[in-house]
Amino acid sequence: MAKIIDGKAFAARVREQVAAHVARLKEENGLVPGLAVVLVGEDPASQVYVGAKGKQTVEVGMNSYEHKLSADTDEATLLSLIDKLNNDPAVHGILVQLPLPGHLDSDLVINSINPAKDVDGFHISNVGLLGTGQKAMVPCTPLGCLMMLRDHHGSLSGMNAVVVGRSNIVGKPMAQLLLGDSCTVTIAHSRTKDLTAVCRGADILVAAVGRPEMITGDMVKPGATVIDVGINRIERDGKTKLVGDVDFASASAVAGAITPVPGGVGPMTIACLLANTLTAACRANGLAEPKGLTA
């Protein structure tokens, strides 16, 4: 039976570190980091995340600004809000909740955020900085996964890592971070041939597929570390249940360590968002950055 990596407890420790640094900034520099979250439309799952982010932002002593726009908001209105936030000195981080309604061009919207305030790390400048090993804002979900992996293994150098999924928000930046830590990285996707064989070569297996319980125990190398990024709501036995992209029962019987869903990657994502907001506030003011909270 695998060791369960407790993302919820880890995230609570990250938030404590963030809160301690925020308290120091306030006392020594009179600075309070601020995070603006923009939500377009009424997607219920998104509203839950936005609510959780706002609550935790305030709990660590930072200011939270929520902007809820109707689903039919036009591009010009959204861009003008982002322009206002870009120029607001009280706002150090801006997050535009994805996915956006179909009539909005999400690349255009994301790339209109000031890269220094892009706490999601999705702006092309941050993608380029990460890809070239320069100081960037790093996407929260992959950063949270990296923190848990470093904590569990110490060094990741030379390990075989397989990332299943090649999205811009999870798969690709995850692969970059693992490469940065000197893993031998394979990115698998829907066209990959013999996914089972590819996954079985992994010392570190990251699942970011969006398919409930797709990664089963037979795809896991004995003793491997499995990171389950998936968040899927399914109906089972007449109840709504949250499950990952990994079949926890069969995978945990083979793996050496595994993250659960819920209580794994999800809480770390929000903790890293707070850490990124703190980092952005420090950089904007030429102050020392928090240690251990960046890639």
Ligand SMILES: NC(=O)C1=CN([C@@H]2O[C@H](COP(=O)(O)OP(=O)(O)OC[C@H]3O[C@@H](n4cnc5c(N)ncnc54)[C@H](OP(=O)(O)O)[C@@H]3O)[C@@H](O)[C@H]2O)C=CC1
């Ligand atoms: N915990 C958290 O904080 C977060 C969780 N998530 C969750 O992570 C999961 C992935 O999210 P995201 O990256 O945005 O998803 P996307 O839908 O953008 O990407 C999914 C990727 O999985 C690949 N894929 C789909 N089906 C298969 C298959 N049968 N075999 C192999 N690869 C396949 C796709 O391949 P192709 O490119 O070929 O289509 C694609 O690259 C979701 O469950 C999402 O809810 C996302 C963000 C944050």
Ligand SMILES: Nc1nc(=O)c2c([nH]1)NC[C@@H]1CN(c3ccc(C(=O)N[C@@H](CCC(=O)O)C(=O)O)cc3)C=[N+]21
């Ligand atoms: N610009 C942008 N940045 C994001 O980071 C972003 C986004 N858009 N859109 C949606 C996805 C999804 N996401 C999650 C964050 C936390 C949990 C989380 O905390 N989940 C809890 C469970 C919560 C529940 O019960 O629903 C857990 O896994 O334990 C899940 C998912 C961030 N995302």
